[in-house]
Amino acid sequence: MSLVVGGKTPIMDLAELDAMSFSLVLYANVALQGAVHGMQAALGALKRDNRLDESGPVASFAERQRLVRKDEFDAMEQRYASGAGSAGKR
Incomplete structure (x- = not known):
């Protein structure tokens, strides 16, 4: 099963997929989408606060x-x- 967060296929938990006999699940783009979210959060905090240190979203x-x-x-x-x-x- 290939799942894309925000895509056409509904996101299901692993128990549901297992019940349908899927033994492999590919969360396509999830690392990329997570990285984009993290970059936007970090850069947004930097823009908002004019500084960023290890206590921020990094x-x-x-x-x-x-x-x-x-x-x-x-x-x-x-x-x-x-x-x-x-x-x-x-």
């Missing part, structure tokens, strides 16, 4: 760093930085 900076796997990239930077590792050693 993810924390720590969450942002986690999502982009910042610690993994920092570790790679240390590992592959010039003069580090076994580069040139045979």
Whole structure:
């Protein structure tokens, strides 16, 4: 079953879909629609309040760093930085 919030197919809960023998449900565009909503909320708050910090409708900076796997990239930077590792050693 493919469901689009705001689309033609009525949104049903998983129990109803299971009763109709659907074993896979695709909520098409739900991540995009959620992201648009979040962006509009954050930018609307910024426009309204002339400022925005971590108490506003945004993810924390720590969450942002986690999502982009910042610690993994920092570790790679240390590992592959010039003069580090076994580069040139045979």
